[in-house]
Amino acid sequence: MADGPADPNDPFEGFNRVMFRGTVAVDKAIFRPTALVYRKVIPQPIRDSVRNFLNNLDSPIIFTNDVLQGEMKRAGITLARATLNSTIGVGGLIDVADKWGLPRHREDFGQTLAVYGVGEGPYLFVPLIGPANPRDLVGYGVDFVFNPFTYVQWGNEYYVPYARFGLDFLDLRERNIETLDEIEKTSLDYYASVRSLYRQTRNNEINNGATTVEDLPDF
């Protein structure tokens, strides 16, 4: 995993940097200020409930990918969490399962592909989505199509899925205001830092949080 002068895993770096620059500019002009307003207007307990509710809607996808990866125990936890939170947790607004020792974990089809041995492919920075690679993009698409909540709507209107997506994005951005500020502040090359963080974090998720020492460089 040598990050040489030209990162071998980032053959489209020139293009990616342009996309990154554009996304950062849009974020500074629109998303970050909007997230600040959201934080100011909506009290934290309500924001937390929103987050819990949205997380609960991801349960079908997490459960399915747990199963696809042969992680039956984790699948059981996901199922138990969805059941507890949807009922006692008032439709997912309260994460009671977490308080009872069933913390949340994430899974997605990109991780499932990785567990099946599919390589990540070249790094890509996708405008407004962020750091990605072909494997994870395919994963997002599959998860999107297979999540039943993608198709929830009232009448002929598509407000519900749009609202869900928009709120999810806004809430995430609000939760990461300080994080992103900090990363930018402590980076000399913001683009390269984000790239490295994305890769390491994804690998950690794929390994379900286990520290893998075999791949460490020698120094």
Next chain:
Amino acid sequence: MAAVKIGPFKDKEFTMSSRRTIAIPMVKPAVPAAPWIAALLAALLIAASMLFSAPVRAAPAANPAEAFVQENIEKGYKILNDTGMSDEKRRAQFREFMLSLTDSRRIGMFTLGPYANSASKQDVDAFIAAFSEFAVAIYETRLSKYKGQTLKVTGSQQRAADDIVVNTDVINPAASGGQPIKAAFRVRKAADGHPIVTDIEIEGVWLALSQRSDFTGFLQQHGGRVSDLTTDLQRQTQLLRSGGKPAENKSSGRILRA
């Protein structure tokens, strides 16, 4: 990547030996959701990790590396919680403590990647000095955000005789439920045989590895000139210390050049 894992709440593959807790300054973690946001989150944690510290001793540890981490956790904890100390003095002590735990030159050389070989000795020396200051400045900015988090050694994994990764859990007293954040310390031997920390991992993100990406990315964009990197590090360090809101103007200028 075919390994199938069974761990549910947390993988208990490591021996739970010592149970020392220690304070670690850390920012409250956000909820990881979108992968890239999660990545960013992780980075924050990294920065926070520079603040950690280390330990000391008491229950017998499973191996010397664990004992070393434990001992220094307690040492750091003591500095952080010594109410009789002025902020000034606390900073100074923490700085000294942090620098004594590690080998800035060794890590700094690593973060230069292939550029370490082509740079002149003067450039490298200046970079190492700037790098140490930068690292210290990052942790100093976090010191003020310390909220009583504690850290406990949970076990270790050995890569080689002198290469051991010590695992710890970060306990946040303010958080209810949830899994503890995981932090790991890579312990190696200095030239004189003493143990040193060469890298720190927070939730899967290694600090030195990330800095290497950051620095080599910068160097690639600046014709491989290590002196440019040093200048930028010094400027960044100053901004961190002045508490100003640095990055905006500067980094957009930087990105435009890229």
